[in-house]
Amino acid sequence: MLEDLLGILTGTFAASLGLFLLKSSEAVTGGTAGLALLLSYRLTLPFGVIFFCVNLPFFGLAVWKKGWDFALRTGAAISLVSVMASLHPWALGPLDIQPVYGVLGGNLLAGVGLLILFRHKSSLGGFNILALLLQEKLGWRAGYVQMVLDVAIVLSALALVPPLMVLLSAAGAVLLNLILALNHRPGRYLGK
Template sequence: MSTCTEIPAAVPATHGERPTAAPAVPRSAVRHSALEDVLGILTGTFAASLGLFLLKSSGAVTGGTAGLALLVSYSVALPFGVIFFAVNLPFFALAVWKKGWNFALRTGAAIALVSVMASLHPAALGTLHIDPVYGVLGGNLLAGVGLLILFRHQSSLGGFNIMALLLQEKLGWRAGYVQMVLDVAIVLVSLALVPPLMVLLSAAGATLLNLVLALNHRPGRYLGM
């Protein structure tokens, strides 16, 4: 992928002054190709779904619709992928309304892929018994990287992702910080089903996930579309 940079033209000098160069023009944004978008969404959904698998294997929770789906999966005898897909359905309409069909369809595809991959990981890796600290921190780190990739390919995993992106675009609030507040609130609600120590660990994990987004997904920093 290449970008073209315009060479600044010299500003004519007035009498007695030396000529100066005009300010450099920022590099123009380069759109992702269709193949790059497909590979990016596949990579992002794989990383996010693997992170959610680690979280579920460690008995932890997280924020957003993924956190809601994890909480429901602990008390309802349904596969996580089915619950995750169902929880996100209401947010699809919000994506269409506020972000347009392109973003909504990409988000719908990402949600469907995570729902499918959520069933593939247990089949490939079996039942895991992992250290909770490793599962929570590693799972949230993977989920955060996956979401970052999806955001940069005009997609998301629905739910709070959409709300956070909208608030960043409309009000300039960083998506990572907005989602951090919402996610920690969901984690605290999980006190009804999850031991307090695991809730505290899960809150730390949710903070880590959103720090990944806040530090790497900032307006004007990434120009690819």
């Protein structure tokens, strides 16, 4: 129990810091985090509030398909990222960050955070839940499933974000999902 608690705290801290770097770079990523980032560029609501609200519909899917334990862990992770996303600007101040560094570093941190959360039977909602379900039911690697969905979200950003930033963001989303695809798969820690 303590191990899972520390894992969820570590994963949410890494993921939220990665999302802070992405927001500071005015970049996007995939999934509900990418959708929340896009909305935060156009709305006056804080990213954390938007992220929490965007993930609410997926909570029911988590309960239905993954059970209450996973759903509660995921709900806690979403809530923690939402709160931490508000703390990073306060603790670090506004960042004037080089976009390539922000996008690649942000996606790297978010990917490692997600990997930690997945290993502790949790996620950040949205596409994470769908990707994990497809891995369990069909054997499709969660990282590859999420990569396809994430690139679709990033490409939809063309309406709001400069094309060069969308291209850079797509590369970042691929990096994030490669971290998951290469490190989170059935049998990974059983010597297979």
